[in-house]
Every structure is written in C-alpha cells, then in structure tokens.
Amino acid sequence: MDRRSFLTKAAIGGTIGGAAAGLAAPAIAQSNPKITWRMTSSFPKSLDTLYGNTEALGKRIAEATDGNFEIQSFAAGELVGGLQAADAVQAGTVEMAHTVGYYYWGKNPAWALGSAVPFGLSARGMNAWHYFGGGIELYNEFLAKQNLIGFPGGNTGVQMGGWFRKEINTLEDMKGLKMRIGGFAGQVMAKLGVVPQQIAGGDIYAALEKGTIDATEFVGPYDDEKLGFVKVAPYYYYPGWWEGGPTVHFMINLDKWNELPKNYQSLLRSMAQSVDANMLQQYDYLNPTALKKLIAEGTQLRPFSAEILEACFNTANETYAELEASNPDFAKIWGSIKGFRAEHYLWAQVAEYNYDTFMMIQQRNGKL
Numbered sequence: 001m002d003r004r005s006f007l008t009k010a011a012i013g014g015t016i017g018g019a020a021a022g023l024a025a026p027a028i029a030q031s032n033p034k035i036t037w038r039m040t041s042s043f044p045k046s047l048d049t050l051y052g053n054t055e056a057l058g059k060r061i062a063e064a065t066d067g068n069f070e071i072q073s074f075a076a077g078e079l080v081g082g083l084q085a086a087d088a089v090q091a092g093t094v095e096m097a098h099t100v101g102y103y104y105w106g107k108n109p110a111w112a113l114g115s116a117v118p119f120g121l122s123a124r125g126m127n128a129w130h131y132f133g134g135g136i137e138l139y140n141e142f143l144a145k146q147n148l149i150g151f152p153g154g155n156t157g158v159q160m161g162g163w164f165r166k167e168i169n170t171l172e173d174m175k176g177l178k179m180r181i182g183g184f185a186g187q188v189m190a191k192l193g194v195v196p197q198q199i200a201g202g203d204i205y206a207a208l209e210k211g212t213i214d215a216t217e218f219v220g221p222y223d224d225e226k227l228g229f230v231k232v233a234p235y236y237y238y239p240g241w242w243e244g245g246p247t248v249h250f251m252i253n254l255d256k257w258n259e260l261p262k263n264y265q266s267l268l269r270s271m272a273q274s275v276d277a278n279m280l281q282q283y284d285y286l287n288p289t290a291l292k293k294l295i296a297e298g299t300q301l302r303p304f305s306a307e308i309l310e311a312c313f314n315t316a317n318e319t320y321a322e323l324e325a326s327n328p329d330f331a332k333i334w335g336s337i338k339g340f341r342a343e344h345y346l347w348a349q350v351a352e353y354n355y356d357t358f359m360m361i362q363q364r365n366g367k368l
Contacts, residue, residue, distance in 0.1 A: 116246035123245035154279030159240030162217030185242030221290035
C-alpha cells in the first residue's frame with residue numbers, strides 16, 4: 001500500500017472515529033441524566049447502623065453514576081417524623097424513604113408482613129423468602145395499592161426482647177405494662193394485658209426516664225447501648241420473639257420509580273440489595289462487643305419465661321387466624337410466609353441449630 005494513501009486513509013478514519021466518539025457522548029449522557037431525589041429516614045443520625053445505611057445507598061448510587069443520580073438523605077424529624085416516612089413518599093413529598101413496614105400496620109396489618117411479625121422468619125429466612133420465595137413481588141403487589149414500590153434495605157437479625165424497669169417473671173407481671181413496641185406485635189401484646197405505645201426511636205429514652213412508659217423494645221445491644229436505655233431500665237430481656245428477622249425497606253414513590261431510566265432502576269435495586277446485606281453483617285459484628293459493654297454498665301440479662309413465650313406464641317396464632325379470615329391482603333402474603341416457615345426451620349434445625357448449639361457449648365466451656 002502507498003504510504004501517502006495509507007496516512008490519508010488513517011487520517012480520515014481517525015476523523016470519522018473522532019466524530020463518532022463525539023456523537024456517542026450525548027447518547028451516553030442521555031442514558032445517565034441528572035436526577036436528584038430526597039430520601040427521608042425513620043431513624044436518627046445517632047444510629048450509624050440504621051441511618052448510616054440510609055446514607056450508604058445514596059453514596060453508592062452517586063459513585064456508580066458519576067454523581068448524576070443523587071439521593072439526598074434526611075434523618076427522622078428533619079423533613080417529616082420518623083413514623084410518617086412512608087406517608088411522605090405516598091404523597092410525593094419526597095421520592096424515597098428508609099423505613100420499616102410494621103410502623104404502618106395500623107392502616108392495614110399487611111404492612112407488617114414485609115418486615116417482621118411475631119414468631120415469623122429469622123433474618124436468613126426473610127432474605128430467602130424475599131429474594132427466592134416471591135416475597136418482594138408479593139409485598140410490592142400490596143405496596144402498589146399505596147402508590148409505592150419497595151426493596152429490602154437492611155435487616156438487624158434477631159432482636160432483643162427489650163428494656164424493663166422491673167422484672168417480668170409471669171404473665172401477670174405484663175398486665176397494665178405500658179410498653180413501646182412497634183407495629184403488629186403490639187396487637188398481640190395487647191391481648192395479654194400490655195398497653196402498647198408507638199414511639200419513634202429518638203423519643204424513647206425521655207419517655208422511659210419520665211415513666212411515661214414502663215418498658216421498650218428497640219433493636220439490639222449496639223443500638224440500644226447508644227441510646228442509653230440501661231440508665232433508666234436495667235432489665236434486658238431476650239429474645240425479641242416479635243422480630244426474628246425484621247427487614248428494613250427502601251420505599252419509593254411508584255410514579256417516580258416509573259419515571260426512572262431502566263438502568264437507574266436496575267442500579268437502585270442492586271444497590272439496595274448490597275445495603276440489605278451490609279446491615280446484617282454490621283450488626284453481627286458489632287452486637288457481641290456491645291452486649292459485653294452493657295453488662296459491664298449494670299445491665300441485668302433476663303430470658304422470657306417459657307410460660308410467657310408459649311402464651312405469646314398461641315396468642316399470635318389466634319391473631320393470624322382472625323386476620324386471614326378477614327383481610328385478603330394479609331391472608332395472601334402470610335400464607336406464603338407461613339408455608340415457607342415450616343420448611344425453613346426444618347432445615348435450620350438439622351444444620352444451623354445443631355452446629356450453633358455445639359459451638360455455644362464450647363464457648364461456655366471456655367474453649368473458644
């Protein structure tokens with residue numbers, strides 16, 4: 001090939017290639033448009049687990065889009081109250097919320113089923129049901145009626161049974177007890193004589209200190225230690241039978257979701273799943289050290305008695321039967337969870353329970 005001809009063709013090719021690259025740039029830019037959303041959290045900034053993972057989603061989305069898709073985070077009370085987060089998203093006041101479905105059980109008990117209900121699934125069980133048992137789709141079928149779509153965005157693992165100003169040894173001790181207990185579990189506790197209170201996380205300490213309430217459940221050692229509950233209610237009960245594996249959700253206004261480019265939808269869903277895994281791992285790492293610290297500060301650990309647990313289990317099942325008969329939304333989702341629950345705990349008993357039991361014996365004998 002003639003050298004002059006080759007150079008000419010190369011120059012033309014380079015020009016065309018450069019022009020093509022120039023033409024491609026706007027197309028790429030159009031696929032990543034500049035979008036800014038606001039996300040309200042149900043949690044205070046002091047909780048670096050719950051609120052920290054609210055911020056984590058926005059950070060990851062921004063990094064993946066070179067800042068083109070920005071989700072600004074606001075703590076509970078900055079835009080709306082912590083217990084009004086989903087309401088604000090429904091109304092379109094904000095585009096997103098990081099919240100827990102059972103906060104809104106009063107509107108319809110089916111709200112609670114996407115997060116946690118008494119004697120439901122563990123965190124691993126909830127994740128299995130959500131991602132492979134059709135849970136995300138079933139819950140979104142319900143949320144769509146509220147102009148919402150939601151994706152799991154965290155799980156705390158099995159929670160503690162809460163802080164009490166006095167010891168609770170029998171069912172009689174529970175009667176008349178004013179307890180902050182979130183969501184659907186309060187309905188079960190009410191049948192046993194407890195007076196449930198719905199109070200946002202940031203307001204619990206003051207209510208306990210003033211005696212407005214006698215007890216509170218919240219999360220577990222790491223978060224509870226930060227909120228200082230041991231100073232005003234020394235008895236720390238376990239387990240939190242109403243929250244074996246509570247899922248926190250990213251709830252999104254359905255209209256805003258539908259307006260998003262498909263690549264942003266895919267990215268948001270993937271990043272939500274990454275935060276979902278991140279939160280559980282974080283709690284599993286932080287809770288052991290926090291529990292030791294709480295005990296050193298004077299916390300009195302107490303198990304719920306077999307009498308109390310059995311009564312709560314039976315009362316929960318009675319409540320489920322009533323709701324299945326009267327609430328089609330609840331019946332459909334609960335039927336799916338209930339069907340999987342038996343299978344999940346069969347497997348957990350064979351493998352997880354026996355392994356954990358053996359290892360706990362070794363820990364008790366000082367071999368770990």
